[in-house]
Amino acid sequence: MPSLKSLRLRIASVKSTQKITKAMKMVAASKLRRAQEAAEQARPYAERMERMLVSLAASLPSADDAPRLLGGTGSDQTHLLVVATGERGLCGAFNSSIARAARRKAQELLGQGKTVKILWVGRKGRDNLKRDLARNIVDGFDFSKVKRVGFVEAAQVSDKILSLFAHGEFDVCTIFFNTFKSVISQVVTERQLIPLALPEATALPDLGGAIYEFEPDETEILEQLLPRNLAVQVFRAMLENNASEQGARMSAMDNATRNAGEMINKLTLVYNRTRQAMITKELIEIISGAEAV
Amino acid sequence: MADKVTFELVSPERVLLSVEAEMVVVPGSEGDFAVLAGHQPTISALRPGSIDVYEAGDRISSRIFVAGGLAEVSLDRLTVLAEAAERFESVDRAALGQRIAEATEAIEDAGADEVKRDAAETRLAYLQHIVETNTVN
Numbered sequence: 001m002p003s004l005k006s007l008r009l010r011i012a013s014v015k016s017t018q019k020i021t022k023a024m025k026m027v028a029a030s031k032l033r034r035a036q037e038a039a040e041q042a043r044p045y046a047e048r049m050e051r052m053l054v055s056l057a058a059s060l061p062s063a064d065d066a067p068r069l070l071g072g073t074g075s076d077q078t079h080l081l082v083v084a085t086g087e088r089g090l091c092g093a094f095n096s097s098i099a100r101a102a103r104r105k106a107q108e109l110l111g112q113g114k115t116v117k118i119l120w121v122g123r124k125g126r127d128n129l130k131r132d133l134a135r136n137i138v139d140g141f142d143f144s145k146v147k148r149v150g151f152v153e154a155a156q157v158s159d160k161i162l163s164l165f166a167h168g169e170f171d172v173c174t175i176f177f178n179t180f181k182s183v184i185s186q187v188v189t190e191r192q193l194i195p196l197a198l199p200e201a202t203a204l205p206d207l208g209g210a211i212y213e214f215e216p217d218e219t220e221i222l223e224q225l226l227p228r229n230l231a232v233q234v235f236r237a238m239l240e241n242n243a244s245e246q247g248a249r250m251s252a253m254d255n256a257t258r259n260a261g262e263m264i265n266k267l268t269l270v271y272n273r274t275r276q277a278m279i280t281k282e283l284i285e286i287i288s289g290a291e292a293v
Numbered sequence: 294m295a296d297k298v299t300f301e302l303v304s305p306e307r308v309l310l311s312v313e314a315e316m317v318v319v320p321g322s323e324g325d326f327a328v329l330a331g332h333q334p335t336i337s338a339l340r341p342g343s344i345d346v347y348e349a350g351d352r353i354s355s356r357i358f359v360a361g362g363l364a365e366v367s368l369d370r371l372t373v374l375a376e377a378a379e380r381f382e383s384v385d386r387a388a389l390g391q392r393i394a395e396a397t398e399a400i401e402d403a404g405a406d407e408v409k410r411d412a413a414e415t416r417l418a419y420l421q422h423i424v425e426t427n428t429v430n
Contacts, residue, residue, distance in 0.1 A: 041307035048303060048372050052336055052365055151305040151376070159409075215323050215337035224338050225363060228376070235305055 004278070007271040011264060018260035024090065025253035032183070032246035039180065039239040046232050050198075053229060055212055056222055057198055067219065069226040072195030073171045078115040080138075080170035081106060082161065082193070084177040084237050085125035086245040087144040092252035094178060094186065094245055099128035101188045102176045106133055117170055121157055121238070138164070149242060154235035161234075162227055165194060177237040178244035184251050186244035193233055196226065296330050300346060300371045302357060302378060309378055310357070317371055318345040319364050328371045335366040341419035343381070343426055344373065356381035358426075360419035377419070384423055393420045 060066055083102045085095045102125075106116045118133060120126040120140035130137060139160060143153055161173060173194040178186040191197075214221055300317045302310040318327045320342025326335075339362045348354040362375035396417040403410035 038306070042305060044301075044308050045303045045305045045374060048365065049363075049374060052363065052374075056336065154305075155376075159412075211334065213333055213335045215321055215335060221336060221338050221363070228363075228374075232305055 002270070002274070004271065004274055007267060007274065011267045011271065014260050014263050014267065018257055018264065021253045021256040021260060025250055025257060028091075028246045028250040028253060032243060032250055035239065035243040035246050036180070039236075039243050042236060042239055046236055049225070049229055049232055053196075053222075053225060054198060056214075056218055056225065059212065059214070060218055060222070067223050067226055069165070069194055069230070070196050070222065073168075075171045076114070078117065078170040078172070079109050080117045080119060080161070080164065080173040080194075082119045082121060082157070082173065082175040082234070083125040083129065084175060084234075084241050085120070085122035085128070086241065087123050087142070088245075089124060090252065091245055091249035092255075094248035094252075095122075095124040096128060097186075097188050098176050098178055099125055101190065103129065103133065105174070105176075105190065106136065117164075119157075119160065119164075121234075122241075138169070149238050151231070151235050154238055155231045157238075158227070158231035158234045161193070161230060170194075175234065175237050177241045178248075179240050180243040180247060183247040186248055189240075191233070191237070193230055196229065298328055298330050298332070298369055298371050300328075300373075302344070302359075302373050302375060304375060304378060309375075310355075312346065312348060312355075314346050314348050314354075315350070316347040318347075319371070319373065320344065320359070321364070328366055330369050332366050332368075332371075334368065335364070337364045337366075338362075339364055339373070339375070341415060341422050343422065356426075358384065358419065358423050361415055379423075381426075389420060389424060393417065393424070396420055 057066070057070065081102050083098060085098050089095065102118070106118065109116050116133075116136050118129060118137045120129065120137065121143070123142050123144050126137070126140050126142075141153070141157055141160075143149055146153060164170060165173070172192065174190050174192050176188065176190050179189045181187055297313045297315060298317060300310070300312050300314045301308060316327050316329050318325055319337070320340050322338040322340045325342070326337070339359060341360050342358070344357045344359055345353045346355045346357070358379045358381065359373065359375040360377040362373055362378075365372045365374075396413055399413035400410055400417065403413055
């Protein structure tokens with residue numbers, strides 16, 4: 001039977017752990033709200049850009065004229081996987097689930113004899129992938145020093161992707177991130193960025209029968225629009241990720257707090273039993289001592 | 294048909310401005326153009342310059358600098374997607390010189406990297422536009 005003192009110490013240590021997890025949960029909750037707001041505010045830009053892209057693509061004279069960012073290189077030999085994760089741990093399966101999805105995809109592609117290159121965004125992705133895919137990692141971005149991820153960071157990532165693409169380093173680019181559904185559910189999403197997969201369902205704006213005029217012309221606008229769109233897609237992935245990370249951390253810390261509470265209850269029970277047993281034992285000793293006299 | 298255009302200025306991070314205006318002058322890549330209600334649907338690239346919003350009458354009610362972007366006009370609606378935008382009033386004059394020096398340096402640094410040089414040149418053109426507008430007014 002553990003001694004009373006060691007039990008007391010354990011209870012105290014679990015209690016202080018519980019305090020930490022509780023505080024982390026609260027911090028995550030307030031950060032989550034901010035992250036959700038940021039994601040919401042970024043939506044109009046992405047939506048309008050998508051609409052423009054769809055109208056542009058629809059009015060392109062022929063698919064052959066499409067820039068390579070939209071039409072692709074005509075090959076799918078080399079794949080670039082952009083793995084966007086968080087910078088910190090202690091958020092449940094958030095980071096590892098993204099890494100797992102990316103790893104599965106990488107292995108599938110490697111099995112088909114394709115070349116796989118990996119660009120990590122977020123320290124945890126690198127930590128997770130460098131064990132078995134170290135040779136495939138080409139570069140990465142560590143934003144752990146950045147307090148609030150903004151468009152500037154997303155632009156850095158997309159510039160890197162664009163320059164790799166311009167140098168013919170890859171044919172197909174896919175990004176992995178977590179879509180925020182709710183605090184308890186985040187869905188790992190993979191989205192193809194290059195060549196761009198246009199959403200089918202976007203309705204064209206109603207122009208009352210008129211058609212768009214393009215200035216200068218479709219191809220040139222597309223050439224400007226596509227790199228921007230890439231940055232926006234990366235930005236969106238990062239914002240979604242941010243919200244998901246906070247959500248995941250919140251529920252993980254909530255669980256941890258609850259578990260700590262359970263543990264404290266159990267330990268307190270054992271502690272009280274032990275204490276009573278000791279008292280009983282002492283009483284018996286005194287009584288039997290008195291009887292012997 | 295409404296006699297006003299809804300003008301929206303959107304940056305990747307949020308909607309910067311959303312107003313009803315009589316006329317908006319936009320720096321298109323092929324030349325400035327004014328958007329009034331009932332304008333022909335257009336999608337145009339923008340060059341670094343300033344957007345002038347006329348909410349009512351002949352006076353410019355707000356002027357915003359943009360470093361390029363895209364404008365979409367559909368019936369009675371003008372949407373400008375811009376990465377960098379600053380209000381005329383809120384430009385920090387003192388910091389301009391410093392920013393121009395940085396942009397010039399970036400052009401030199403870029404060397405053979407075309408993408409980087411283009412970006413830096415756009416930035417410089419944008420800043421120079423701000424300086425010019427500043428001295429005119």
